[in-house]
Amino acid sequence: MITVNHLTKVFEKHVVLKDISEHIAPGEKVVIIGPSGSGKSTFLRCLNLLEYPTSGQILFDGKDITAPHTDINEIRQHMGMVFQHFNLFQNLSIEENLTLAPVRLKLMTKQEAHEEAMRLLKRVGLPDKANAYPIQLSGGQKQRIAIARALMMKPKMMLFDEPTSALDPEMVGEVLEIMKEVADEGMTMAVVTHEMGFAREVATRVLFMDEGRIIEQGTPDEIFTNPKEERTKNFLSKVL
Amino acid sequence: MEKWFESLKLGFYQTFILDNNYQYFVKGIGVTLTVTIFALILGVALGVVLAIIRSAHDQQAGKHKNPVLGILNTLAKIYLTVIRGTPMMVQLLIMWFVVWASARSTDSNLIKCAILTFGLNSAAYVAEIIRSGIMSIDAGQMEAGRSLGLSYYATMKCIIIPQAFKNVLPALGNEMIALIKETSIVTVIGLKDLTKGAMIIQGKTFQAFVPFIAIAAIYLFMVMMLTWMMGKLERRMRASDHR
Ligand SMILES: Nc1ncnc2c1ncn2[C@@H]1O[C@H](COP(=O)(O)OP(=O)(O)OP(=O)(O)O)[C@@H](O)[C@H]1O
Numbered sequence: 001m002i003t004v005n006h007l008t009k010v011f012e013k014h015v016v017l018k019d020i021s022e023h024i025a026p027g028e029k030v031v032i033i034g035p036s037g038s039g040k041s042t043f044l045r046c047l048n049l050l051e052y053p054t055s056g057q058i059l060f061d062g063k064d065i066t067a068p069h070t071d072i073n074e075i076r077q078h079m080g081m082v083f084q085h086f087n088l089f090q091n092l093s094i095e096e097n098l099t100l101a102p103v104r105l106k107l108m109t110k111q112e113a114h115e116e117a118m119r120l121l122k123r124v125g126l127p128d129k130a131n132a133y134p135i136q137l138s139g140g141q142k143q144r145i146a147i148a149r150a151l152m153m154k155p156k157m158m159l160f161d162e163p164t165s166a167l168d169p170e171m172v173g174e175v176l177e178i179m180k181e182v183a184d185e186g187m188t189m190a191v192v193t194h195e196m197g198f199a200r201e202v203a204t205r206v207l208f209m210d211e212g213r214i215i216e217q218g219t220p221d222e223i224f225t226n227p228k229e230e231r232t233k234n235f236l237s238k239v240l
Numbered sequence: 241m242e243k244w245f246e247s248l249k250l251g252f253y254q255t256f257i258l259d260n261n262y263q264y265f266v267k268g269i270g271v272t273l274t275v276t277i278f279a280l281i282l283g284v285a286l287g288v289v290l291a292i293i294r295s296a297h298d299q300q301a302g303k304h305k306n307p308v309l310g311i312l313n314t315l316a317k318i319y320l321t322v323i324r325g326t327p328m329m330v331q332l333l334i335m336w337f338v339v340w341a342s343a344r345s346t347d348s349n350l351i352k353c354a355i356l357t358f359g360l361n362s363a364a365y366v367a368e369i370i371r372s373g374i375m376s377i378d379a380g381q382m383e384a385g386r387s388l389g390l391s392y393y394a395t396m397k398c399i400i401i402p403q404a405f406k407n408v409l410p411a412l413g414n415e416m417i418a419l420i421k422e423t424s425i426v427t428v429i430g431l432k433d434l435t436k437g438a439m440i441i442q443g444k445t446f447q448a449f450v451p452f453i454a455i456a457a458i459y460l461f462m463v464m465m466l467t468w469m470m471g472k473l474e475r476r477m478r479a480s481d482h483r
């Protein structure tokens with residue numbers, strides 16, 4: 001699904017990602033963990049070019065998306081992204097949040113988009129919020145809407161950057177629940193999270209990042225019960 | 241006291257009634273409002289374009305700078321510097337006596353020239369207001385739009401600009417008020433606006449007190465109406481803020 005070759009990202013003089021090579025196969029659910037500032041977000045944001053790599057190559061569905069003349073807008077339609085701070089469009093109603101992109105990009109008619117939005121709102125358990133505005137929703141509700149908004153595009157892959165970190169504890173569960181459902185339907189997912197329970201349950205693979213490198217990776221079992229690297233052990237002893 | 245009252249009465253008579261002089265005020269208000277409104281429309285339209293060029297340039301990701309955008313941004317910056325660095329009256333004199341030197345002094349030409357000059361001037365100020373509004377919007381809004389596959393300009397148009405506009409509405413209101421008052425300098429090119437109307441009456445009747453106090457009151461009234469309307473609009477917008 002997505003292949004990363006020798007990805008490096010430098011902010012000013014600060015090397016944030018150091019020669020990362022990685023492959024995510026269709027259907028995989030990859031959970032990325034690691035200490036703050038290790039480059040998890042930057043790595044995820046490079047995958048859909050919200051951050052432009054300093055060097056290296058990213059292939060999505062076999063297409064080099066870092067090549068000069070790729071239509072990045074077209075590529076991004078197939079990669080949903082869910083943000084830590086939801087980033088719902090403040091000036092639009094919930095239904096408009098969902099329908100804006102598919103209608104503007106002519107993927108659906110207004111009627112089709114309306115029906116799909118209603119279906120997805122039901123699915124995330126918020127069918128009565130179609131006409132509400134983001135500011136009227138709780139954090140958990142906002143994040144469920146954000147997931148529905150990404151699903152509207154029928155993406156091949158979804159990126160989650162700490163989707164529950166900004167939530168009150170009692171709302172974390174409802175968001176994870178929906179992410180699990182999306183995972184169960186076969187979605188390819190890359191998830192940065194501190195929710196180790198979710199990682200154990202859903203991940204097909206766990207990547208541990210530190211200082212801009214993927215230090216260690218394996219199945220949840222391998223990483224959580226049998227970490228090999230000292231830094232991984234150190235990190236896990238702090239978060240588990 | 242009685243004498244003063246008598247002369248005031250004469251002032252009123254000569255200013256408004258004699259020779260249908262009130263027509264100067266009526267037509268003057270029309271000219272002042274026409275120039276203000278059309279200049280504002282032009283100013284906002286061009287100002288938004290300038291603001292988008294400036295923000296698009298500043299928000300470009302590190303290495304991949306678009307050269308066309310770079311040139312447009314430089315031009316925009318020069319434009320803003322020149323317009324904001326020279327007096328409005330000088331711009332008006334240059335526009336009419338230099339750029340439009342061959343145009344005949346008809347009312348319609350004068351009005352067009354005034355609208356164009358004030359519009360171009362206002363655009364520079366509106367651009368900076370809108371740009372500050374754009375910068376006040378959380379970067380996550382743009383990222384969310386882009387992550388769905390929307391282009392930079394589609395996201396600007398549907399998401400960023402509407403929110404930016406709402407945030408800078410009070411500043412735009414102030415710009416409009418400044419504009420309505422500043423239009424009084426169109427007298428220097430001979431356009432018969434409200435101020436010129438009072439000056440003409442003064443020339444005909446040698447009355448100064450009544451005509452000038454009258455136009456001061458009229459300007460004040462227009463500004464107060466505008467302030468009231470802006471307040472209403474802001475309250476409407478805040479009500480639809482859905483908080
Ligand atoms: N736009 C930017 N400009 C400059 N430096 C940046 C930028 N974005 C991130 N960084 C730096 O890159 C490093 C990695 O940041 P990143 O956000 O990827 O870490 P993270 O692993 O996601 O951390 P967290 O768990 O806190 O979210 C940090 O040192 C950060 O300060």
Ligand SMILES: [Mg+2]
Nearest residue numbers: 040041042162
């Ligand atoms: Mg992060």
